[in-house]
Amino acid sequence: MTTTMDPRIPPSRQREKPGQDLKWIGKGIRRVEDPRLLTGRGKYVDDVVLPNSLHAAALGSPHAHARIKSIDVSKARALPGVAAVLTGEDVAKSTGPLPCFSNPPTEQRCVAIDRVRHVGEPVAIVAAESRYVAEDALALIEVEYEELPVVMDAAEAVHATGDAVIHPERGETNVAIHRVFEFGDVDDDFAAADAVIKRKLRWPRSGAQPMETCGATAVFDEGEGKFTIHVNSSMYNYVGWLIAVTLGVPVHKLNLVPTLAGGSFGSKLFIHKVPVIAAVLARECGRPVKYLEDRIDNMTACDHHGSDRIYDCELALDADRRMTSMKCTVIDDYGAYFQFGIGHHGNALSQITGPYQIGSVKVDITAVFTNKCQQGAYRGFGSEVSNYVMERMVDAACAELDLDPVAFRKTNFIQPDQFPYFIPTGNLYDSGNYPAVLDKALDLLDYDGWRQKQKDALAEGRYIGIGLATCQERSVFSSTEFWSLNDEAGFALTSSPEGVSIKIDPTGNAVVSLQAPFWGNSPETMATMVLAEKLTIDPANISITYADTDHGVSGTGPGGSRYTVMLAGAIVGAVDTIKDKLFKIAGHLMEADTADLELRDGAVGLKGVPGKEMTIADLAMQAHFFRLSFPDEPGFDTGLDATTTYDHPLTTMPSEDRKDLGIYYPIMGHMCHMPVVEVDIKTGQVKFLDYVAVHDCGTMVNPKTLAGHIRGGTAQGIGTALYEEYKYDANGQLQNASFMDYLVPTAHEIPANMRIGHVETPSPFTEYGIKGGGEGGRMGAPPALAAAIEDALKPLGVKADFLPLTPAKLRGLIREAEAS
Amino acid sequence: MKPSAFEYVRATSVDDAISALSQHGDEARLLAGGQSLIAMMNTRLAEPKVLVDIGRLSDLSYIRVDGDALSIGALTTHNTVLQSAEVAAHCPLVSAAYANVAHHTVRNRGTLGGNLCHNDPASEMPLVASLLDAELVLRGSGGERRVAAEDFFVDTFHTAAHADEILTEIRFARQGAGEGWAFEVVSQLKGDYAIVAAGCRFAMVDGVCRGVRLGFVGAGPAIKRVAAAETALEGQPVNGATIAAVAEAAVGAVDPHADMHADVQYKLDLVQALSERVLKQAASRAV
Structure with a gap:
């Protein structure tokens, strides 16, 4: 392994070295997710069906840039089967702006107030007995707009003034930020160059186009004053708490429950508008509300277009x-x-x-x-x-x-x-x-x-x-990188952790709780393989669950190609804790020094003595039910589980x-x-x-x-x-x-x-x-x-x-x- | 993307369907495979008050040789036509064109009759019907009539069928033995509507082309067969000079419109290129 004396590089925190003789890691085993997904048994957001649910639809703006002069929702409200119709102003009475990570923030509402800034931006939302009726109601909403100058060309946008300025509260310009970063002696290097190549290049705006759109089913429990939102977003155990801030409830009064995501490719990194719309309507109606974007909603207003x-x-x-x-x-x-x-x-x-x-x-x-x-x-x-x-x-x-x-x-x-x-x-x-x-x-x-x-x-x-x-x-x-390029850093967080909880049941099987959703990637396969490797157990004896925010710990989720590395780090840490306890129990029962023990093939054994071992299943049974067989020390307290959070393996401040x-x-x-x-x-x-x-x-x-x-x-x-x-x-x-x-x-x-x-x-x-x-x-x-x-x-x-x-x-x- | 409310009628026979159409007039639409209509209803571009579902009229699904014609029941699905040995034998132009019609799942449900009655200007089959001198058999409250393809396709999304009529059968002229024919499509994704498609057929008699049929999809809102290009080849051999003349005539006669995928010049380039390609390929097939 590489060692370095460069003081700018923190020491490696790698515990499991590369090049080991590995049993599972590196094998092309079939995805453990596949049997249920390929046979149509996966539960996606639209499969969350709660009794007495309403269905939401959003009226998207037909204009790219306009002032909302008036909205008349009376005909829509009168339509049989409609439970609620809310405008931006209605929503704003209870609900704040959507989470935003730019600094200064750019105010975005789940339903626009006063002004619409792109085609498809919601101007009113409806909850009704079915999505059909909800869409009928949309057609009855009368909105009067005053059109504003439309800014579509990025190069021209730089020069926009007056009514063409899209966020006047951020200043009289459509330049969101302008910064020049220079690293090294660029001028000297160009002055010394033998040849200079110049090109103008264009990268087009496209998008991820997941098969499943963004969706949420929200419930508001009036007795507890608490929201439960089933949503196909990632990052819910990282920044999901910001949804509670938007909804105006204490963070512990929101439980975000992940569902399988039918593809994301980044576009469900952090879904905010959709769950907030569902939640606002659920609170208004006192009934569960499902809001699932249709394809037009998703393509016009998913908040996740790509670079342009x-x-x-x-x-x-x-x-x-x-x-x-x-x-x-x-x-x-x-x-x-x-x-x-x-x-x-x-x-x-x-x-x-x-x-x-x-x-x-x-x-x-x-x-x-x-x-x-x-x-x-x-x-x-x-x-x-x-x-x-x-x-x-x-x-x-x-x-x-x-x-x-x-x-x-x-x-x-x-x-x-x-x-x-x-x-x-x-x-x-x-x-x-x-x-x-x-x-x-x-x-x-x-x-x-x-x-x-x-x-x-x-x-x-x-x-x-x-x-x-x-x-x-x-x-x-x-x-x-969330803030280092801002003019003013803003919320200068420095960790994007990944946690995992592993519980070994009394029979020695493992349940792993992930803190991030299935996203179309293979988190269950990854967790299964790394755990099987590290704990030497059979992948068939491992099951994977997805923790909601009530039960979860810190987890950032997939994004930036991080999940397998981070999950492996968390699992290694958790297994080390479980292993310590297994060794303690086994050492006591086998009358051996824990330093002389090793994990081998689903058992704890005495090094160099084949046959002298206890299976993890036997040790787990001991750990769960036979407290009095062990010394009265905290290390022997009942249970066999660990929750570990892994921070970034190598990062420094700018x-x-x-x-x-x-x-x-x-x-x-x-x-x-x-x-x-x-x-x-x-x-x-x-x-x-x-x-x-x-x-x-x-x-x-x-x-x-x-x-x-x-x-x-x-x-x-x-x-x-x-x-x-x-x-x-x-x-x-x-x-x-x-x-x-x-x-x-x-x-x-x-x-x-x-x-x-x-x-x-x-x-x-x-x-x-x-x-x-x-x-x-x-x-x-x-x-x-x-x-x-x-x-x-x-x-x-x-x-x-x-x-x-x-x-x-x-x-x-x-x-x-x-x-x- | 949900349709507005409509009344649903399941027709149990052609007469039953005609009676429903007669009763509801312009407010009713026939539902065959639903591959265009349902999408239009879901986006509320079409809001029929009454939907008359003819999907179970299995007696309208057949392929049979009938004298000089190949008769195909209007409810025959695209995939059934595509996979039919009889179609390949008697109207190979249809089979070849179908290789590029829609995606597999759409072809499983979409029907030939539905496609022709929809008369989407970007669809291949109306052109194929024109090239094969098809007759369209319509039945309505006034009885049955046959309309030539040339007269049936009136304009974009508009046909000669009356509100109370149902297309029951398409009768393609069987292609003669040794006939030259070809069909070429340029689309961005296989199975998507063509940017431009070209088809032709002719008989080679004593070294010259007779009965020339040549036309395009995507060459203009209502343009299918292009008379100027057909005339340029009629009675001529296929060689470098006539190919150039036909392509020039075609380019001069068409009137393509720009759309989000293609500018006018590109479509003209395709008319030029595909004219040359179908003529060469057709000539290589002709005996």
């Missing part, structure tokens, strides 16, 4: 063709609200220089308000965009300077012996072996073979391209001047994506001929589920690169708020023969050396595809500086190239 950026980028190279510095000016269209501030750029800055040795970097960030749905989280959380930018700049350098893209990358890579490695922003990369990943991908693909096929095809007039992207996958976020952001996203994965595509130059259509993805996520817990992340993430990356974009018109109408018009790739559009490879470079800082891998292919596929398409069209000189590269857009580029 315009980059002006410059890359400096020296005479040896080493990259020395990079400058980016970025405008990011955050939409109508600003719930997470520019945390997305914190993500980007954690790996802004990619896998390369680049000594300095400057980023000029302007976040603007426009009349679109606000940004939230989507797989990558903004770092996927900087991967795209970095790789596009690398490809631009190779194209302009006639360099080989493979050799250029190898020259510029951080080398395996340079880890742990600080990048200019102050973030640390814990470990890596980038040449090994690239070599494995080249080999898996048969790169040279495809180059030959490419030549042969061109001779027949066919345009084949080979893409290459070597990208970072930062994992295990630290909460310092410097006051933010010339050093500190270590905040150090568990660094890496990937190499190599698609081979054929472009039909007459129609602009792109067809996959091959696809190889090699990932290094440290020690793999389960190659099967990891491959699922890679494949699924790649599919989403293909969506971003070729198909997906929220299309707003100049009036702020979302033109493609359905899957008929918002195109998500299906099985037909993703490569059938995608091949996945793994390299394992363990982390020296996490248990077993695990790194995160949840954001998978979406971090690498977009730049790889842009490169592949550009490579295919190299004979025509086409440059692809924007996404999505739809057939019409691509054909347009080809047409222009043919004409010139």
Whole structure:
């Protein structure tokens, strides 16, 4: 294991070392979640059916920016079957603004007051005997609007004044924040550069599109004055208490109960509007209320659109063709609200220089308000965009300077012996072996073979391209990035913990309580495998539950590819506690020193003495029921369980001047994506001929589920690169708020023969050396595809500086190239 | 996304359906596979007062050869047509086009008749019906009549069927042996509506094309067959010069509109490219 004397790096807290002989970790066992999910027995939010429930619907604003002059709900209230109709003003009597993590906060209400700021923003909510009646009631609500100037263009938004200012309470501007971060001597490096490459790049607004939308069923117990809300959100054991603040009740008067989430990909990171709407109506009506977004609600107002950026980028190279510095000016269209501030750029800055040795970097960030749905989280959380930018700049350098893209990358890579490695922003990369990943991908693909096929095809007039992207996958976020980029830090929390409770029952079986929901990932499989490994018990004897906030402890949940690493840390800690107790009991019963005991195959045994052992089941029975067999010391008190919270394994504070952001996203994965595509130059259509993805996520817990992340993430990356974009018109109408018009790739559009490879470079800082891998292919596929398409069209000189590269857009580029 | 209230009538026979339609007039809509209508009702773009469900009229689901025609019952599902050996044998153009019609689950429920009566301008099957000189058999309170495809597809979402009529059968002209034909689609996702699709068929007689049928989807709101392009090929051999002439005629005659996925120039490029491709492919099939 790596030891370092660098005083900036805290000592490793790793307890379980990589490279052990492991029984479960590393095996591709089938997901333990699957039997019930695949047979339709999973309980999703819509499966929460409470007696006497009402159903809610929200009237979305038809205008992107308008003052609400009046609302008449009398006809809606009079409709038979309607229990309540509430306007923003009605709601505000009991309920405050929604949680917001930007500083200063940007006030958002679950139902708008006075002003609407994007199409689909709720202006009134209804609870009725059925969703049908609720929607009938919506049609009867009469709202008079006074339209305000609509701001849709991010670059123009910077200059908006007067009525076009969307949040006048934050000042007379639509610039939500403007900050320049500089790390190292950028000016000197550019002055000394032998070549400077410039590009303007466009990353389009898309979204996660989970199959299940956001939903909640809320109950208000008038006797206890307490809410219970079943919701498919994550982070409920982290920041869920803020919902109570919004609802105006003490935090202990809210119990958030997680349900399975039918996909999130980030978009259910922290759902606030939906549970608050359900809760407000439940309190009003004295009956349970279910509110489940429909697809239009979700696409227009889910509060989780993805990044939407315009980059002006410059890359400096020296005479040896080493990259020395990079400058980016970025405008990011955050939409109508600003719930997470520019945390997305914190993500980007954690790996802004990619896998390369680049000594300095400057980023000029302007976040603007426009009349679109606000940004939230989507797989990558903004770092996927900087991967795209970095790789596009690398490809631009190779194209302009006639360099080989493979050799250029190898020259510029951080080398395996340079880890742990600080990048200019102050973030640390814990470990890596980038040449090994690239070599494995080249080999898996048969790169040279495809180059030959490419030549042969061109001779027949066919345009084949080979893409290459070597990208970072930062994992295990630290909460310092929530505030470190703010002008004023604000709520400067420093922990994003993950707890776990493990109870061994009297028969020796285990129940694990997670503090985060099932999110479409594999938390039960991960917990089962790590616990089985650590406690040497059979996975079949482990069951997993999800704690609500009443019974849970601190838990941040999935996000930033953190969950497996954090859960493993918590489980290792909890099992160590349980193990101590098992050893104490066994030592007493076996009359052995606890130092001479070991766990082996579901039993505690005397080291070096086969057959001399007691099973965990026997010891558990003792622990639960036979207190009087043991000494009168607290260590023998009844029970066999542990609750442990694991904090971030490696994080430090930023410097006051933010010339050093500190270590905040150090568990660094890496990937190499190599698609081979054929472009039909007459129609602009792109067809996959091959696809190889090699990932290094440290020690793999389960190659099967990891491959699922890679494949699924790649599919989403293909969506971003070729198909997906929220299309707003100049009036702020979302033109493609359905899957008929918002195109998500299906099985037909993703490569059938995608091949996945793994390299394992363990982390020296996490248990077993695990790194995160949840954001998978979406971090690498977009730049790889842009490169592949550009490579295919190299004979025509086409440059692809924007996404999505739809057939019409691509054909347009080809047409222009043919004409010139 | 829930429909407004409606009255539901389950028709037990064609006559029963016609009687319900006659009774309710414009306020009633027929429900076949429901793959377009239900989505429109859920978004309240369609709010029929009465829904007449003909889904159980199994006698309207059949495929049979009937002289020079291939007759398909209006309630035959897309997948049944797609998988039919008889259709592949007698109207291969239909099978080929169907490879790109909708997604599997939609094809399981959606019906040929429902699709044609919906007459979505982005749908492939109305063009196919036109190319195959289909006759559409309509029954209503006034009895049965046959309408040629050219007359049936009046305008976007509008057909010649009267409010009290039900489409019972589609009679495609059987394709002749040795006929040249082709159908090409450009859509972003397989199974989605086409951005542009092109289809053609002709008989090769003494080295020249006869009975040319050539048309497009996505080339203009109500454009299907394009007479100028057909004329440019009629009596001509298929070669580089005639292909260019046909494509030029097609591009000159169509009137595509921009939409969120494609600008006009792109659609014209596709009309050009697909004209060339279907002619080449059709010629390679013709004997």
